[in-house]
Amino acid sequence: MGKTGKAFDMERLFKALADRTRLRLLNLIGGDEVCVCFFVEVLGESQPKISRHLAYLRRAGVVAARREGKWMHYRISVPADAHAARLFAEVRAWLAEDGEMRRDRERLVKVCCAVSPPVQLQGAPRPASIATARG
Amino acid sequence: MGKTGKAFDMERLFKALADRTRLRLLNLIGGDEVCVCFFVEVLGESQPKISRHLAYLRRAGVVAARREGKWMHYRISVPADAHAARLFAEVRAWLAEDGEMRRDRERLVKVCCAVSPPVQLQGAPRPASIATARG
DNA sequence: CGCTCATATTCGCCAAGGCGAATATAACAC
DNA sequence: GTGTTATATTCGCCTTGGCGAATATGAGCG
DSSP states (O other): OOSSSOSSOHHHHHHHHSOHHHHHHHHHHTTSEEEHHHHHHHHTOOHHHHHHHHHHHHHTTSEEEEEETTEEEEEEOOOSSHHHHHHHHHHHHHHHHOHHHHHHHHHHHHHHHOSSOOGGGTTOOOOHHHHHHTO | OOSSSOSSOHHHHHHHHSOHHHHHHHHHHTTSEEEHHHHHHHHTOOHHHHHHHHHHHHHTTSEEEEEETTEEEEEEOOOSSHHHHHHHHHHHHHHHHOHHHHHHHHHHHHHHHOSSOOGGGTTOOOOHHHHHHTO
16 A cells, blocks of 8 residues: 555645644544534634634544534544554544643533533534443 | 643644655654755755755754754754654654655765765765765 | 855745634424 | 524635745854
8 A cells, every 4th residue: 555655645634733723623532423512612612613623624634524414423534544543643642641632521521411511512412432421 | 741831832743744845854864963955955955945944843843953063963853752752753654654755865875975976065964874874 | 354155044925724704504393 | 485503614814834036144264
C-alpha cells in the first residue's frame, strides 16, 4: 500500500489538528459516536461553529458521520495508513491528559447522565458507551 | 511537570507541522545539525523562504539554531513533554517513509559527499553524521 | 573602514480559514 | 401543505500566513 502516492495527506491531517476547537471535538468523540447537540452543549460554542469544524474534520478524513433521523452522529475515522493511525493514537493519548480536555469529557458525562438534561437535549440520542455506563 | 498549564502547546505544534516545506525541513534535519545553505540547495527553494519557515519552526519550539561564524546550524529540539516527544518521533518515522522525503535525503547526501559541490556550498560545514559517513 | 557572503527580516499582495449572523436543508409531526 | 427541530451552509469581515522581491543584519576578510 502507498506506493502510488500519498497513503494519507500528512499536511491535511496536521491542518485538521491545528485548531483547539477541533481538538476538543476529537477528544469528546473519543472511541464513541457522539451527536452534534452534545458538542454544542458541552463546548458552549455556537451550533454553526461546531458544524463548520466538524465539516473540516470530515473533509480531512479524520471523522465520519452517520445520520439517524434528525440527528447526526460523528465518530473517529481511523486512517488506513499505519503511521497515520499510530500518530492519531498518540494525539488522543495526549488529549486524554490535557486539563481542558479532561473537563470537557467530564461535562459530557454529566450532561448525558443528568436526570433532567437541558431542554435542548431532551430525547437526544446519548453516546453508546456513556449511556451504557449509566447502568 | 505540566500541572501549571500547557506543557507544550499542541495547537502550535500542529500548526508548525501543517506545511509541506516545514515537514521537508524537519525531515532533512533528521537527527543531525544542518546548515541553512544545504536546505536551500537540496529543496531548491529561495533562501528567504527557507529562512522564514525555519523561523516559524523555531518560534514553535521544534527546532533550535546555533551560529558558527557566518553559518547557522539547525537541529531538532525534542519537546520536554513526553507525549509531544512520542508524537514527534511518530512524525519523523512517517516522514522517513514518504517518497519525496526520501528523495530529499538522498539529494542531501549526494550534495554533501560530492567531490566538487555546487559553488554556493564550497566550504560550507557539512552535517556531522553525513560528513563522518563519507569515510 | 568597505566589501562579500550567509542568513534574517520586511513589504505588498493574495488565499486559507476563523468568526458571528443569517439563511438553507433535512427529517419528522401534524 | 405548515411548523418545528437538528444540522449544514453561506455571507461579510478580519486575521494568519504563504509567496517573491527587496532590504537588513551579522560575521569574516582585507
